[in-house]
Amino acid sequence: MSKNEGLVESTEWQRLTGQAMQTKDTHLRQLFEADSKRGEKFSLKVGDIYLDYSKNHLNDDTLSLLLELAEKRRVSEQRGAMFTGEKINTTENRAVLHTALRDLSSGPVFVDDEDVMSGIKEVLDHMSDFAHSVRDGQWLGHTGMPIKNIVNIGIGGSDLGPVMVTEALHFYAKRDLHMHFVSNIDGTHIEETLRDLDPTETLFIIASKTFTTDETMTNAKTARGWVLHQLKDESAIAKHFVAVSTNESEVKKFGINPDNMFAFWDWVGGRYSLTSAIGLSIMLSIGPKHFRELLGGFEKMDTHFKTAPLSRNMPVLLALIGIWNTNFLGAENEAILPYEQYLHRFPAYLQQANMESNGKSVTKQGERVDYTTGPIIWGEPGTNGQHAFYQLIHQGTRLVPCDFIGFAQSLNDPDGTGAHHRKLIANMFAQSKALAFGKTADEVRVTDIPEELVQHKVFEGNRPSNTLLLTKLTPDTLGQLIALYEHKIFVQGVIWDIDSFDQWGVELGKVLAKDLYEKISSGEKVTGDSSTTSLAQEWQRLQ
Ligand code: F6P
Secondary structure (H helix, E strand, O other): OOOHHHOOOOHHHHHHHHHHHHHOOOOHHHHHHHOOOHHHHOEEEEOOEEEEOOOOOOOHHHHHHHHHHHHHOOHHHHHHHHHOOOOOEOOOOEOOOHHHHOOOOOOOOEEOOEEOHHHHHHHHHHHHHHHHHHHOOOOEOOOOOEOOEEEEEOOHHHOHHHHHHHHHOHHHOOOOOEEEEEOOOOHHHHHHHHOOOOHHHEEEEEEOOOOOOHHHHHHHHHHHHHHHHHHOOHHHHHHHEEEEEOOHHHHHHHOOOHHHEEEOOOOOOHHHOOOOHHHHHHHHHHOHHHHHHHHHHHHHHHHHHHHOOHHHOHHHHHHHHHHHHHHHOOOOEEEEEEEOHHHOOHHHHHHHHHHHHHOOOEOOOOOEOOOOOOOEEEOOOOOHHHHOOHHHHHHOOOOOOEEEEEEEEOOOOOOOOOHHHHHHHHHHHHHHHHHHHOEOHHHHHOOOOOHHHHHHHOEOOOOOEEEEEEEEOOHHHHHHHHHHHHHHHHHHHHHHOOOOOOOHHHHHHHHHHHHHHHHHHHOOOOOOOHHHHHHHHHHHHOO
């Protein structure tokens, strides 16, 4: 009998199911009334992150049962296996060592008996030298012009992490070096990006782990053509293109000088790669010193995750609360709500990190799971979301567990009074309060309103959320925050016994698209199912 067959039948799972039944009618209001110190009790501070998880439907027993589940699923053992380079990505037979990328200690980390740390250091130094030369204006384009624009061409993990962090840390950026990101195969993306740029002062980073991804290679070739069209000299490529990849032979074939290739390794998953050379655009934007501070923040959370007992381990707690909401309370999704404009791409980044990792329906042994796995991740920054979709979160019929993320100190104070930031944070606190405690019919009736409106104005409350309050948005604190979510995802994958580090679910669409591209390009009739056939015919008719 495989380990997984027993998950739902296991004592730990069954007891949690019982716990959910037993506590389902207890309102969050009652939980807070019963314990005046609940807010302090169900909170944890790690580094610069204060996590308040008190506004979840749980009590001491629930937490103990969840921790027993984590023990049963051997979370500590699996965590050790990841950090020490065991090949825990079993379907691809790969180690999962993004943590080594930010391991600033001097200890060795082995993959296949080889210490990977010297290679990591070498690439970091290469990136730093390059970033300094571009930022200082020493790296000159083909016609002798310094670089003013960087265009990162990549998609998925080779785009979302760099975009998110570059936006998040824009405050620390070199303002006269303009960062652009092209990902979509839709020609509009590259067309509109290059429209106002001058190739003599533009540098392209072709970021692709495999260097075969169709979107990236198509955009890279278009960029190459754009440069050559205007500079009319093949030797210009060496001055205007660098690559970040694991695939040296394809990089060479593209015509990029291997000296201008920044390597990484198959044990870095795409969506876990922003602290590898994939972060080159980030380093160019914020500089090597800030990049190292970002790595330092990641390392702080890695160390906490590796060493803290499960009961006081922030990624573990977040993961278990997510499991509780997903598997025992029936939530299908999680909303990520940063009250920080600089984090406006954080929800999109977490969509890939979480959904590509844990959107799986078979166990590591290939057996169909009989429980729910990764939730749908979505979100937008506050306060914008409040005026868009919060209505459904407050009064809709669905359960939407929310993560509110805010900072004690703001980086900007445009009117010099601090009012913007106080209003922002007051809104964040207000939202989690309204979600948890709501407003009863009696409270609604306190003001004189027509009886027929009462039910419309009632807020049931009892809606769960976590709040993460950080000191200030810096490279260091951002690193801590990202690593927190990375490890949360890992822990959930261990509990569900799925491979969080493969992504076979993206393959079928790629193969079908290739075939359909060939057919519609050659004018060949698309055959097969009647829907796709009709769509292709209609498309061909409209050409
Ligand atoms: O298709 C999905 C995916 O493989 C992601 O996992 C990855 O981040 C992205 O494509 C880009 O891949 P690459 O860096 O190899 O171009």
